[in-house]
Amino acid sequence: MTRADGRANNQLRKITIERNWSEHAEGSALISFGSTKVLCTASFTPGVPRWKVGKGEGWVTAEYAMLPRSTHDRNDRESVKGKIGGRTHEISRLIGRALRAVVDFKALGENTIVIDCDVLQADGGTRTAAITGAYIALVDAIAFGVAKGYIPANNKVIIDSVSAISVGIIDGEPMLDLAYTEDVRAETDMNVVVTGSGDFVEVQGTAEGVAFSRDELNSLLDLALAGTTELSVLQKSVLE
Secondary structure (H helix, E strand, C coil): CCCCCCCCCCCCCCEEEEECCCCCCCEEEEEEECCEEEEEEEEEEECCCHHHCCCCCCEEEEEEEECCCCCCCCCCCHHHHCCCCHHHHHHHHHHHHHHHCCECHHHHCCEEEEEEEEEEECCCCHHHHHHHHHHHHHHHHHHHHHHCCCCCCCCCCECCCEEEEEEEEECCEEEECCCHHHHCCCCEEEEEEEECCCCEEEEEEEECCCCCCHHHHHHHHHHHHHHHHHHHHHHHHHHC
């Protein structure tokens, strides 16, 4: 099968990360996975939610949203509807879990970082782009906390990097980093979150019609590891 954009099955789309995109946020990154574009901003606040006060630990959480014209047709803002959708909740929690997996909360101290991931344009892989970009924003927000004296300079808050990528099986072929036209056709669709050390944080996989075998699962995970390794290298270069 020839992919719509001519990529090889094991090839990422063009990935770009614009660090410090926002003038106001303590950390920010505009990330593009092909035509998918997500703005990730990190807000640093001294103090923690009431349920964590006095425990000597910080907190990291995330919120995800899609702008009304991030897709072909305009969708109403969920804030106007008065109800946050299940998909939005799911992805927000996923991003939060991914980031918390690489944070030492004792080292963070009683400080809170909230990551906002807003999809400006969607063409598949919005949650994986959000996680990958959010990590950059998180690192810079922590650097802000250190510079302002909220976090001791010798505290190692970030214990590893984290990124994410989608994989899937289309017409029997495993493929990396699915664009929307591929995602909707996939017999198996999977999102994989991996640390820079190569450990899995989360694997979300579903057979959309045809069950997948253990060998196919292994092939998809191998593809995902190769893709996140590339993303990890890109993150490191951006932060340098």
